[in-house]
Amino acid sequence: MDAICNWCDALLSNPIWFYLITTVLKLVLMFAVILAFVVISVWIERRVAGWIQDRPGPNRAGLPLFLLQRFGSKEKQPLKELLHFFGIPEGSCIAKLCQWLRFDREIPFFGLIQPCLDGGKLFLKQELTPSYVRKAYFIVAPMLVLGPPMVAAAVIPFASSVETAYGSISMCVANLGIGPLWVFAISGLSVYGLTLAGWASNSKYPFIGGMRATAQLISYEVAMGLSVIPLFMMFGTLNLQEIVQAQAANGWTLLPLWGEGLSPQRWALMLPLLISFLVFVTCVFAEANRTPFDMAECETDLVGGYHTEYSSMKFASFFMGEYAAMVIGSAIVVTLFLGGWSIGFGADAALAGICPWLAVCCQFAMFILKLLAFIFFFVWVRWTLPRFRWDQVMKLGWLVFLELTVANIFLTAAVLYFVK
Amino acid sequence: MFESAFCQIVFYIFALLAAGCALGVVISRNPVTSAMNMALCFGFVAAIFFGLGAQFLGIVQLIVYAGAILVLFLFVTMMLDIKAEEKPASRNCWLPSAPALGAVLIGTVFFGLVSNLSLALPGAQDSGCPAKALCSSIGELALSPTAAPAAEAPAAARFGGALPKLDPAAAARALKPGISPEEAAAATSYPDVKLLAQCLYTRYNIAFVILGFALLAGTVGATALARRIRKN
Numbered sequence: 001m002d003a004i005c006n007w008c009d010a011l012l013s014n015p016i017w018f019y020l021i022t023t024v025l026k027l028v029l030m031f032a033v034i035l036a037f038v039v040i041s042v043w044i045e046r047r048v049a050g051w052i053q054d055r056p057g058p059n060r061a062g063l064p065l066f067l068l069q070r071f072g073s074k075e076k077q078p079l080k081e082l083l084h085f086f087g088i089p090e091g092s093c094i095a096k097l098c099q100w101l102r103f104d105r106e107i108p109f110f111g112l113i114q115p116c117l118d119g120g121k122l123f124l125k126q127e128l129t130p131s132y133v134r135k136a137y138f139i140v141a142p143m144l145v146l147g148p149p150m151v152a153a154a155v156i157p158f159a160s161s162v163e164t165a166y167g168s169i170s171m172c173v174a175n176l177g178i179g180p181l182w183v184f185a186i187s188g189l190s191v192y193g194l195t196l197a198g199w200a201s202n203s204k205y206p207f208i209g210g211m212r213a214t215a216q217l218i219s220y221e222v223a224m225g226l227s228v229i230p231l232f233m234m235f236g237t238l239n240l241q242e243i244v245q246a247q248a249a250n251g252w253t254l255l256p257l258w259g260e261g262l263s264p265q266r267w268a269l270m271l272p273l274l275i276s277f278l279v280f281v282t283c284v285f286a287e288a289n290r291t292p293f294d295m296a297e298c299e300t301d302l303v304g305g306y307h308t309e310y311s312s313m314k315f316a317s318f319f320m321g322e323y324a325a326m327v328i329g330s331a332i333v334v335t336l337f338l339g340g341w342s343i344g345f346g347a348d349a350a351l352a353g354i355c356p357w358l359a360v361c362c363q364f365a366m367f368i369l370k371l372l373a374f375i376f377f378f379v380w381v382r383w384t385l386p387r388f389r390w391d392q393v394m395k396l397g398w399l400v401f402l403e404l405t406v407a408n409i410f411l412t413a414a415v416l417y418f419v420k
Numbered sequence: 421m422f423e424s425a426f427c428q429i430v431f432y433i434f435a436l437l438a439a440g441c442a443l444g445v446v447i448s449r450n451p452v453t454s455a456m457n458m459a460l461c462f463g464f465v466a467a468i469f470f471g472l473g474a475q476f477l478g479i480v481q482l483i484v485y486a487g488a489i490l491v492l493f494l495f496v497t498m499m500l501d502i503k504a505e506e507k508p509a510s511r512n513c514w515l516p517s518a519p520a521l522g523a524v525l526i527g528t529v530f531f532g533l534v535s536n537l538s539l540a541l542p543g544a545q546d547s548g549c550p551a552k553a554l555c556s557s558i559g560e561l562a563l564s565p566t567a568a569p570a571a572e573a574p575a576a577a578r579f580g581g582a583l584p585k586l587d588p589a590a591a592a593r594a595l596k597p598g599i600s601p602e603e604a605a606a607a608t609s610y611p612d613v614k615l616l617a618q619c620l621y622t623r624y625n626i627a628f629v630i631l632g633f634a635l636l637a638g639t640v641g642a643t644a645l646a647r648r649i650r651k652n
Binding site: 137174177178181182184185186188189191192195196199207210214215217218221225238306 | 452456459475476479480482483486487488491492495496498611612613
């Protein structure tokens with residue numbers, strides 16, 4: 001036992017091994033979070049869609065209790081029997097709550113059965129590659145859509161750094177000095193997947209879908225990059241971990257209520273920051289190819305868009321890529337504008353004073369919570385707004401957002417220069 | 421020791437891969453394959469930049485070239501008739517001279533490398549170059565002791581001598597004058613965005629603005645050519 005401890009100690013004392021081990025652990029955690037979130041966001045999407053459109057399906061479909069009677073259960077009303085067994089009166093709060101949750105009619109599954117069956121269906125479907133496609137690109141394209149969002153996640157910090165006996169661990173996989181640019185660059189590469197899918201399918205509608213995807217992603221990447229420049233001007237750094245630390249100390253970008261965030265300059269900056277937030281979030285929607293910007297897979301004019309010729313898991317990986325892009329987009333919005341992992345109101349420093357690992361755990365939970373909230377927002381928008389027309393999308397990108405973001409940069413510079 | 425050896429190995433791997441992809445661009449008959457090879461080549465060049473510590477340049481390479489320009493290339497290539505492009509090119513009278521021209525080109529490039537022409541780049545000899553500026557602002561601190569030019573080639577001397585080595589501690593000291601020696605020594609990466617920005621927007625500001633106007637003129641010209649003027 002001692003020998004093992006000593007060996008571990010020696011291993012961790014070597015800075016290179018320490019770095020490698022912690023990086024691999026962080027990498028595994030990050031991957032697990034993203035893959036889990038791809039599944040969770042599909043689930044959220046179904047439930048919220050059902051909720052918004054007033055469809056009972058995804059929210060209410062459980063195992064109906066009358067089935068139990070078919071299988072030989074003699075009890076007519078299991079819930080009543082159960083309440084009686086525990087001695088709970090029928091008119092009490094608990095009984096009403098049970099009734100509200102429909103326990104008297106079915107065993108609820110919270111809509112979890114549907115995603116499971118969906119996954120099974122996609123796995124078991126026939127994998128069909130049409131004979132007229134360009135094989136190599138046809139196979140590579142779905143991977144090119146799914147891969148980039150996973151890589152882009154490397155720079156997103158999910159907790160503050162923690163000091164251990166062997167050295168300090170910064171809770172993001174790669175603490176690069178160019179964090180947000182890395183995310184833009186890598187997630188911009190997923191456009192190759194869409195374009196190649198459209199071209200390799202060798203069929204008209206997918207081709208138009210691929211072309212639309214390319215044009216849209218390029219147009220909105222410009223506005224996206226320009227929209228966050230005011231933020232960098234304010235923070236003076238491109239390192240995401242440092243940006244979040246500044247927000248934890250001095251108030252989130254959109255909620256400067258503690259620390260030095262209450263200065264007049266910071267309040268004057270709220271207008272440009274709000275503009276940047278609106279433009280950036282819209283661009284994230286466009287980059288993730290989600291309604292109202294899903295021109296590339298607009299089924300009313302394009303059959304199915306760039307993935308018309310795909311089936312089974314190749315088709316599914318396009319959608320996994322879309323959801324992964326949505327998760328990464330939410331993560332970067334949360335990190336830049338909503339405080340990232342910071343709990344806020346000075347709680348980070350207080351918790352770190354008590355126990356650094358407790359602080360890290362709370363911050364991680366906070367980050368996940370914010371991420372979930374923003375994914376909910378994503379889904380909410382999707383099921384609320386109708387799809388744009390193609391020329392409207394292009395007009396919005398080039399004629400509104402480009403000018404607005406450039407003007408916003410000058411406005412920020414003026415505020416930084418004149419208001420002290 | 422470990423780090424430098426590792427960096428060298430990574431550099432040579434990525435350099436070979438980049439060269440291979442560049443060859444693929446020329447060799448492949450399918451224009452889309454060529455374009456994809458070029459994208460890979462840009463990716464590997466970006467990786468080389470990352471390996472050298474120039475993260476910002478690497479990411480700009482990815483955003484601008486791989487993410488935007490090449491996608492436009494692909495956009496246009498996909499409109500071509502691929503079957504016609506894949507046919508072998510018709511023989512013409514200039515074809516025999518191609519190998520000779522290629523050999524001359526490669527020979528010139530190697531001659532340039534050997535005669536240290538790379539030091540004749542504008543700015544290598546004046547104080548606006550970030551490496552040089554850093555040295556002059558903080559004296560000998562930035563000069564690594566091994567870079568003493570004992571027996572430099574005369575060409576190198578003529579063009580301002582070998583460039584001094586940048587080190588992170590010196591860069592940290594140059595950007596934050598009040599930094600403590602321990603903190604400066606602990607710096608592991610260059611604030612390359614700041615170094616580049618300082619160089620570009622102070623020393624080369626006018627050239628930068630002129631370049632911007634040249635690009636703007638190009639854009640306006642292209643728009644004017646592409647736009648059909650409707651009469652009525």
